[in-house]
Every structure is written in structure tokens, then in C-alpha cells.
Amino acid sequence: MIEALFPLARPLLHGLDAETAHDLTIRGLSLLPPRRPEADDPALAVEAFGHRFPNPVGLAAGFDKGARVADALLGLGFGFVEVGGVVPQPQPGNPRPRVFRLTRDRAVINRFGLNSEGLDAVGDRLRARAGREGIVGVNIGANKESQDRLADYVACTARLAPHVAFITVNVSSPNTPGLRDLQGEAFLDDLLARVVAARDESGSRAAVLLKIAPDIALEGLDAMTATALRRGIQGLVVSNTTVARPATLAEATLARETGGLSGRPLFGPSTRLLAETFLRVGDRIPLVGVGGIDSAEAAWTKIRAGARLVQLYSALVYEGPGLVGTIKRGLLQRLKVEGSTGLAAIVGRDAAAIARGA
16 A cells, blocks of 8 residues: 555655655655565575575665664565664764755765664664564674774674674764774774674674765775674675765756765675675675665675665655565566566676676
8 A cells, every 4th residue: 555655655755855855755754554565486585694584675774774664664665674773872863954866867866874763772672573474684783983883782782683683884874973983903903803602692693784885985995894704694685875976967956965976876896896895705604785776786786796785765765665675576577588586596697797887
């Protein structure tokens, strides 16, 4: 029903500022009755992080920051949902306005600054959904004013790991000053070691994933992937939003806003970085492809570049929740054309060509 209503609601939502529209969407989803998604075709099933995902299409972090509507989102057909980002202490984030639609570019710029209700509120909600079906993970970060950011990640891991399937360590948000400094090799090595230890001490089997920035140089990618492998990280999420502003952006005035750019313009650079990452790690750890997915063809390309799973968010602003089903049907059609019974054989097969820009 909600999928069918979106075309009618879109003019109203887009008549509001982007954050108000988002808040109304969360409120509406929270009012939906419980809904079981339709069973997915077995050909879409994916094995990763010790879980069997019913389909590879996930919701990226940032949509449901407070873990308020994870089950409603799963009911829309997502194969998994990543809530957050979450930081230990509640923080308001940056002043509004802080999110902007670049409509002609099918893009979004945000500078939320990891606004969060904090660890206690989100932890209580995740604990309350224990035992329910559906794969839910959480994205964690550090408070802006923290004196010990490594300790922030440890605190989030210890509290949340027992209640989720995976934890994504976010060191790549461009909207928290200094956060990307944690991508440096020495910092990252210490951070990942502490997060893994905190996960183990909690008794949880949650997978630990690392989310990286699309703006990283290949030398930095070499170091990050080596550190992730050495520390036993179970997956890499490629990628976060970008601080770059392509010259091709049509919304030139809005493009001057500070923050992370997501949506269609991010597809090319994030997909090339994904392919470069796959060339470095191969099948040793699963990759999650994020950035600019707004069609089945885009999702298929991410898989060919090396993604075992994919995530989207910004495209929902323009296409609505019906996009999830559209992508899944399109993937099934591509598998049929290929004569393949599953996605595993497609993962990374064209990574080298995509990394070259072919």
C-alpha cells in the first residue's frame, strides 16, 4: 500500500524541507501495522557474515537513526536494514537546514553531523526487538566533543553488539570534524582491535564491518584493507558520502552547500572504489556496495564490481519504497538472461574492468 501511495505523497513531501519530510516519513512508518514481506525468490539469497540474507538489497545507515522503524522497513522488502549512526551521548548535530535535495541531479547533500538520541535510547529499542525476524545492523560513531573517540566506539559496540547481526564502524562521515582522521593506519589498527575485543567480550557473534570514504587515495585503500584483514574484520562497506563536487552537477547553487554528497553522482566514483577494494580483498571478506543505486542496473553493476550486498538511501527520496521491488525483479531478470541460478557467480567478475573505468 505504501509503495502505491508514494507517487501521490511525493509532491507534498517535496514541498517541505527535506528534513521535515524525512521526519514525517519516519512517523508514518511507525504507525504502520506489522507486515511480513513477501518471500523472495531463492535465487536472490546471499550468504554473508554468518547470515543468510533473503535478498541483497539493504537500507543504508542514516534513514532510521534512532532504530524506530526497522521492522516496518523490513516489511517493505529490504533484505536487511542498517540503523544509526549512533553515538554514546545524545547530540543534536549541526544547525538546520542541514540536508538539501539536488533534484535535477537525483542527489542529496547532508551535513547532519551524527545527530543521535544516544546509546541508551537506541540500545533499548534494539533490545526490545530481540527474537524478531529480519537482519538488522547498526552504524556506530563518536561524539563530536568526545575526548576519547576510540572509547566511544568501544562503548557502542559493547552495548549494541548483543542485539544486532552486524556493527558498522563509521570512520568516514565527512560531517564530524576529525572523524576521517581515524582512517589513518595506526589509529585504525587500534580502533578495530578495540572494537573486535569489545564485541568478543560482550559474548556476541555480531559481524564487525568497516565503512570507508569514497575520497580515499588508493595508497590509503591499500593500508585500510590490509588492516581490516589483519584485524579479522568481517566486511567492508564501500562507500560513504563524498566531499567532492563533480563539475557536471546541474544544481550549481545547492552544490555549494557543505556536507556529504550522495545519490546518482556518487555512483561512478563509489563503484570504482568498490572494484578497487574487491581487487585487494577478493573473496576473503564480503563487500557491501553503496552509492548512487537507483535501479536494478545500478545494483547489478555494484555486484559485478564486487559487492555481495548493496545498500541504498538517497534514491528513495525520488523513487519511493517501490524501488526495492523494482530492483529485486530486475536482478532476477538479469539472472535469467545470464542463465545463472544465483548471484554468487556474478560477484566481482568485472571488477578489473570497472576499476579501469571500462
